[in-house]
Amino acid sequence: EIVLTQSPGTLSLSPGERGTLSCRASQSIRPTYVAWYQQNPGQAPRLLIFGASSRASGVPDRFSGGGSGTDFTLTISRLEPEDLAMYYCHQYEVSPWTFGQGTKVEI
């Protein structure tokens, strides 16, 4: 199976700061099949990014995704207090579909 390794485990930022989350895959993935989710405490995950760089409906433009091959990133350009959450990358190209272990963004 494709293993997704996220870094850092925890990202501490101040409001207004820029932060970059990394997701490295154990083998090459087509960007079409890479997504990022945000999970707030007590809530279901929310789709943020699909196709590596496309924002899902209603997602603020301070969130952006990129990457190719085995390395993908999620960037929060200007951190807002409501961005405190866990963030997960996900590949849906190869079965079994897999998730990264998550990055916690703390304010």
Added chain:
Amino acid sequence: QVQLVQSGAEVKKPGASTKVSCKASGYTFSAYGVGWVRVAPEQGLEWVGWISADSGNTDYAQKFQGRVTMTTDTSTSTAYLELRSLRSDDTAVYYCVLVIAGSPFEYWGQGTLVAVSS
């Protein structure tokens, strides 16, 4: 609009079984699949597997093979996840998701806590 509504929280003893339901609405149930993802305390998202609502074909993560069964009832647009021989490390919130080929998981159920404790 698409909605996935799951059954309520459960407390089970080790060795028991659980069966979580996920009732779908807002789309043609038999046209797509339903998947299951869990999140254990202090752990990340974990893929359990999925079922095609049309064919009934299933694809389970290897970790759960032999302990899990996914089924659907097209007459009620409901999907089920059964997990047997429960252990304490099965304690988690289980989410159902709408599975569309080649697409990420845009629609999630609200989650069902399954707590395994003696």
